[in-house]
Amino acid sequence: MEEWNLKKGSIRKIRDIVKNVKSSPQRLDVFxxxxxxxxxxYTTSLQLDCPTRWNSTYLMLNTTVGYEKAFDKFEDLDGKVVIDFGEDLPCPDDRSKAGV
Incomplete structure (x- = not known):
């Protein structure tokens, strides 16, 4: 049960950062x-999942793998992201816990 909670938290962090990037045309351009x-x-655009559809969560996680370096650079470039997310900013450990 604890392992599932860790995985669920990591997926939430990834979902939140994808939602943040896609929430603004300017932010998406920077990304x-x-x-x-x-x-x-990577030719596939970022996918935001629907939490009640497991296959959409898989697609979201799968597309973020290809953009790992872009996410790292985005976090370095946009200081507001780091301030807004704080401890909830996904790290490589979260990606591995989520299964990506």
Whole structure:
């Protein structure tokens, strides 16, 4: 049960950062530039899941794997993200707990 709670918390953190990026056209543009600067060659756009549909959660997690370097650069570039998320900012450990 504890393992599931850790996984659930990690998925929530990833969902929140994807939602944050997709919530504003300006933020999405900054994220895309971070991807270009990080040489991310991923063709699928970020997917936000519907928490009641497991397959959409899988698709969200699967697309974030390709953008890992872009997320790292985005977090470095946009200080507001770090302030807003604080401890809830996903880290590589959260990605592994979520199964990605």
């Amino acid at each position: 895309k530039k971070c991807g270009e600067e990080s040489n991310v060659k």
